[in-house]
Amino acid sequence: MARFVLPSKTLAFSKRSLLGLISPVPLQLNCSVNCFQNTAKSTIRLRHFLAPEVNLRRKCCPLFPSVSRIKQVKKRLICSVATEDLAKEVQEPKMETPKEIFLKDYKMPDYYFDTVALKFALGEESTIVTSKIYVFPRVEGSSAPLVLDGQDLSLISIQLNGKALKEEDYRLDARHLTILSPPSGRYDLEIVTEIYPQNNTSLEGLYKSSGNFCTQCEAEGFRKITFYQDRPDIMAKYTVRIEADKSLYPVLLSNGNLLEEGDLENGKHYADWEDPFKKPCYLFALVAGQLQSRDDTFTTRSGRKVSLRIWTPADDLPKTAHAMYSLKAAMKWDEDVFGLEYDLDLFNIVAVPDFNMGAMENKSLNIFNSKLVLASPETASDADYAAILGVIGHEYFHNWTGNSLKEGLTVFRDQEFSSDMGSRTVKRVADVSKLRNYQFPQDAGPMAHPVRPHSYIKMDNFYTGKFLSI
Template identity: 55%
Template sequence: MNAPVSPQASDAPNTVYLKDYQPPSYRIEKTQLRVDIGEQSTRVSSSLSLERQGEACDRLFLHGEALELVSVAINDRTLSSEQYHVDEKGLTLLNPPESFTLQTEVNIYPKQNTSLEGLYKSRSSYCTQCEAEGFRKITYFLDRPDVMSDFTTTIIADRATCPVLLSNGNRIDSGTLEGGRHFATWHDPFKKPAYLFALVAGDLASIQDEFITQSGRRVALEIFVEPKDLDKCDHAMSSLKHSMAWDEKVYGREYDLDIFMIVAVDDFNMGAMENKGLNIFNTSCVLAKPETTTDAGFQRVEGVVAHEYFHNWSGNRVTCRDWFQLSLKEGFTVYRDACFSADMGSSTVKRVEDVSLLRAYQFAEDAGPMAHPIRPASFIEISNFYTVTIYEKGAEVVRMLANLLGPVEFRKATDLYFERHDGQAVTTEDFVQAMADVSGWDLTQFKRWYDQAGTPRVKVTDHYHEDSRQYSLTFSQSTPATPECSDKQPFHIPIAVGLLGGAGELALKLEGEELTDLPEDNTHKVLELTEAEQTFVFTDVPEHPVPSLLRGFSAPVKLSFAYSRQDLAELMQRDSDGFNRWEASQNLALAVLDDAIVAYQQGKLDSFTVDPMLIESYRQLLADAELDQAMVALMLTLPSQDYIAEQYEVVDVEAIYTARRLLAKTIACELADSLRAVLESYDNTQAYRADADSIAARSLKNTALGYLLLEPSQSDTDYALAQFSNANNMTDEVSALSALLYSESPQVAEHAERALAEFYTKWQDEALVVNQWLSLQARDPRPNALLRVKALLEHPAYDGTNPNKIRAVIGAFCMANPINFHTGLLDDPSAGYRFLADQVIALDAKNPQIAARLITPLTRWRRYSEVRGQAMRSQLARIQAAPGLSGDSYEIVTKSL
């Protein structure tokens, strides 16, 4: 009827504003889909039962992109061309009835769909990705979160090539058809928005299990993968069952369908998707076995499986009204999966990992041109707002609410939220209101966390009055201007504190508090900072203490206090708060790194001496057998280059890299005996286990090995080579390989290249392992990395249409190899910036989401020297001028310029 129209618009894309939100003029009570999958094209027939809500309207617009319209009818009567209009954005019905059934047929072309949105083909399987707006590439629909419908889906495909046919809900029918084809019909009894729709058709194998809910219902569990990956599903299944039990215990949430399915696909823009009853995952978030998966990979699978399962309530049963409310489901669910992971392993280690991610990436986002509130006021492409602000900062805001209310009241509040809004599409106000209704608190000021962007800066000063035995802490808060607002109002900031005295932690009693009001163990207190400046006075303090501030990272702020290095060393050794012990180690290292950076900038690095206090503090950590080995490994790990860069107004890439490398080598030399003792105490022949203690022991051992290979003895090199050759798990194998590869020792270089080749030969048929091999090389800090990266793009292992491969090479080089990205080639310092722009322009025409996410390093051009900044800016301008630029990339580039 009509030829397909390109989804690229020639005009600049429109901005969508939260203030313009209007409820939909129609609701879709029932959706019936018939998806007939063919080798060359797929026919999608839909029947939508629509009913007007509100006043009559003379037109109804339904979203649809890259669709070839075959027919359109209302109540079985084909429409004339005067009754509708179709363009590249959708279908407009003219003078629609109050209630009616809309029937459409369209052709779509999954094999040609490189955007990986809507229905597309990944290897041998057809699958969907509909969040945020992919469903409009499948059929015409009111594709918005507040339109929730009852879905019945019939899938038809060739039985030989697609023996497995899956969709949301419960399967209600199946059978064979003529010509070697077959069908399956699925019905989802829970109304859902189109973004939660899922369909999979392919040649897949599966493992099965079951879960018995707290009410005694049996739920069938099934994980589908390519047959070759069937031996890598057990950990995901175990993680799923643990998640289901945890959600029942902690939140009282029971699963609601007869079956829960997970499908792993190799081509996927995101990590995973919480489609109702049929979660579609990136293979990297499902497949795991010791020989091919690192400890971090095992933990990622556990965390992502939990995250997507938890969405069944925080995202599916209760969803978001519009995409401005995205953090309503994502921030809440990230908080839930973080608590789950903390319960499954070490809570302190998990907290350190989460905060490290937040401070390295979200703080940078808050300080850049793409800064936005947790609930943005506007967007051009919603896919650009699947960000660390929405997810990780959103989770921190929920964490603050949970800590303010306490576990009992928070559980009551979430119960109220789920019960009050079950089956609804709601807003962040609805979530906070449930907290306020249960607690009785006025959370008006707290809601500024949702509407103001930026990272608050909290400055703290103290004073001890020896005569009155009073100790005061004065807090002042300010937030830098961000694109949406320069006049920031004070936030409601909970700050957990403790006070360390010579004999241990001191009892805390605020001025005016009665003894009867104090808890039995009152060495920890949460102060609530609500003003621009506030002073808190503690009484009966016997000595000038060392304050332990922002314990557990109780708020996502930048806190500054004039700690002496001796104070930090004491906190490292004696603070009962595990997070703040790690924080003290980071701050002490930052102080020493700052000395080295200044020395480098003054040309005095050759005579620079590392502060022995840091080395001695590390020595004591290694000697303390009582400490959690994972925490020791984290405390020994220097701050990342990204986090160091966040400490400076102008980023000096060479100074940061050189100072960090010098300090690492000094640690390796000064603590060589202690580090070798760690290696000697570890039994490399023990069977692999993925429990917290085993992961901790491996992390410390491999941290020690990484240090020793910086300035290795022959025995250190031999140890690394033996570990690489004999490892019974991927964690040890890849750790040894990276230690060899990143060593600057000439005696190691030849071994490293040989090991790199052996690794590829051994694992070339394992896609996820090959991704690690690619990423290791892209992150290699040795000079001229760009030449090696360009060679990788020509390697048979690289696939420029696969998001995992793109992230492993281009993403790893541009985002995780700052020294080489920013210094380029010896004869061309800007080569890294031009390389990234070339890749973005080429990818934008195929997969706009992935292209847009790669732009991030260039957006921070204002943080660098004039020469570097202008070179980065010119590449942003090149991207902006590219013909047919997608809305995804256009939004990021224009905001950055």
């Protein structure tokens, strides 16, 4: 976002006079309104002030402009007075001062979450999110305030152990919801919020684009879905229920295994999902929309059959054959080389053209931008096929070698995978070339930072050239 910065307070023009340069049309409209509504006294004073001068010039200067000209001058002067008054009333929006967060100030959370049950009622105007969290203190008997992150949320209700909280029991501001005096032991916390995905232009949290609902929660997007401790050291098991109009959103996806799906009244349907493994909230994912899938299966070395599905808009489905081959190859390679077997019954990939990141390793529901998944023999080069193989493998390998906090290890694994599937020499030359052309210049510039920085202002700033291959 561009910002207008004044280089000096001693300039001949002030911030107030810049209003007309930045936004002339609204200023003129406001000026006109003020001329008619708010400047009666100024008009009278100005009329008395101008009258003697007009009479004098009429007598002494026959070429003096007409009365209409005087009225125009008077109007400009009146508007000038009104503009100054208006400028005094206009207050610049207060921007939050960036706050530097230091590693030395890190504290373990006062509370952990064991399970999180989410319910989404997807709608055209808004979406209602109900979260039920099982909370327990890090130190038994502690009753410190519970501080939850939240942004762009409308709070509907809060219940603690089934009892509605009164307004004096919590504090709500633009960034946080604080439960002031929670119980000293374990308790259930249920929060209902309303969000507006169709207006979410940040493309963080839950947003709607091209008719589909999609999520991007890394690094701090989950706080735009519901109030939560949006930090990677809070690990919990998730169950998710999604309800939506069946004709508009026939596909309802989330992390884990599909437990149940069915129809509801008024043309709606639902899908229940369960992820039995603990994860941080930024690996939560949800997709709902008009998609079709390429289906296949993979049998693990222990004999379990895993369902594989790659979801895309209908027109893109023929271009997903190589992506499916790459996924199966990655699963087999991980078993053969590292002895790691996939641990769920279902693995979903979603590829949509307007996903705001390149790819995201959400547990069992990887989301990609279409350009990293689709390929056809008529248009794709060998480099395109190699890139798809590598990125599909990379996001799958995150399943066992952690989330983005272990990015380096996952990059090593995808490099080894691509080397074994193709030419090790060619892959090594390509990786070194990327380091020399992108990473080294960046590490020598203002975007450089240590692997473990001592402070940060915005977590997103860590996503630099080190992630170009993802």
